Amino acid sequence: MNAGTGDGDELYVDGSDGGRTGGAKAGRGSVTGGGTVMFSDAPGGGSGPAPAVPAPGHRPGAAPDAAGARAASVPRARPAPRPGPDGVPAKSRKAGKAGKARKTGRWAKVGQRIVPDDLQPEVLRVELTELGDAFRAYQRHPEPDLAALAELHDRKARAFALWADVTGDASLREEADRAAAAARTTREMDANRHGVPVGEDGPLVERLLTRGQGVHARNVLEHLRVTSPLPEAEARLAVLMITLRAARAGTGNVTGQDLSGWLQGDAERVLQALADMGWLLLPEDVAPDDALMSRPEEPTQVTVPTLIPTQPRPFFFGKVTRARLSGWAQKVVGDRKLRKKKAGPATRLLAVYTAAHSRPDGCLGEAVEDGDGLALETVASFCGLRPEDVAEHAGLLAAAGWLEEDADTAGGRLRGRLAERVLPLSGLL
Secondary structure, three states, rough: OOOEEEOOOOOOEOOOOOEEEEEEEEOOOOOOOOOOOOOOOOOOOOOOOOOOOOOOOOOOOOOOOOOHHHHHHOOOOOOOOOOOOOOOOOOHHHHHHHHHHHHOOOEEOOOEOOOOOOOOOOOHHHHOOOOOOOOHHHOOOOOOOOHHHHHHHHHHHHHHHHHHHHOHHHHHHHHHHHHHHHHHHHHHHHHHHHEEEEEOOOOOOOOOOHHHHHHHHHHHHHHHHHHHHOOHHHHHHHHHHHHHHHHHOOOOEEOOOHHHHHHHHHHHHHHHHHHHOOEEEOOOOOOHHHHHHOOOOOOOOEEEEHHHHOOOOOOOOOHHHHHHHHHHHHHHHHHHHHOOOOHHHHHHHHHHHHOOOOOOOOEEOOOOOOOOOEHHHHHHHHHOOHHHHHHHHHHHHOOOOOOOOOOOOOHHEEEEOOOOOOOHHHHOO
């Protein structure tokens, strides 16, 4: 029996007796004349393969052509999921559990950590969940808001500290400490960008150094404290200022005005001593007294061998930072009120050290649990003084309006605060 299309584009079926039945409409299950057109609604509910419909012109008994082969290779229908003991398919049960877990907050995350949905107390779980959402919302902000970010870090530090107490997880305590440090750093970045208010309603302070440059300044001071070639304050001051001039290339320019401003009448003696011991190299045709006569248009180029780039160097920073540090130190030692009070090299070194080791609010030293301030022996070592003499020079700084009040040296610590006018020179501890 063959099926095909007649001249009127109608289906026909050849009966077993060779007669043709026309007018069969597509989609009907049977036609008259003893023939049947089979589609996908094969008997057996569709669980078995669907019988292939012979292509037009196909002879019974002949091998199936390509179209017939494609029809015979129709894949079987996928079996329905097998229900579990409770009548619910296992896959559906897992999806339901995951959805329920998400609804109950099990997958809430903060700081790459999953917040358990059974974490107690409940207020902690809610705070951690909301904190994670707040951090993700901040990341979508088009512009940074460092003040808001610092608040988020503070919240994280408090929440993770409580989480560590509840669970006994030491790694949570470490992350709380990191969040607290991040909050401080972020606030300092914000203060450095916008300035720090003086008092409650005072003007914003324009800082000369960034926080990173303050770190470089303290590194230079510590290096010179330990390695100064001569112990007295006059030599230490000259070494500091020349080092900042030659920090990058090993060479720097100085003028007679520079040397006289730093050391007054001791300039030639100190310069000669540094040259004699090899710490400083002058040009072949220049003597220390010639350097004192050099003018800004024709400065003297000095060389510090230990800072030449071919040698291992104690610190590294860029051109802009070197110039900024040198200008910062020059502003300190050349402060008008210090010059008016005829402050000597030791007092000026103390001014440099206190400025470099002060917080944005002007307080000396870092704020720690056992008190703030600076170690008296370290300060004295940098300034070329005895520890018991530091208080006298701190008093001179207070008289010059560098410190707000007389410094306290009790307990082996130097405590004090920079005056308001000096806050732009703070090293931003």
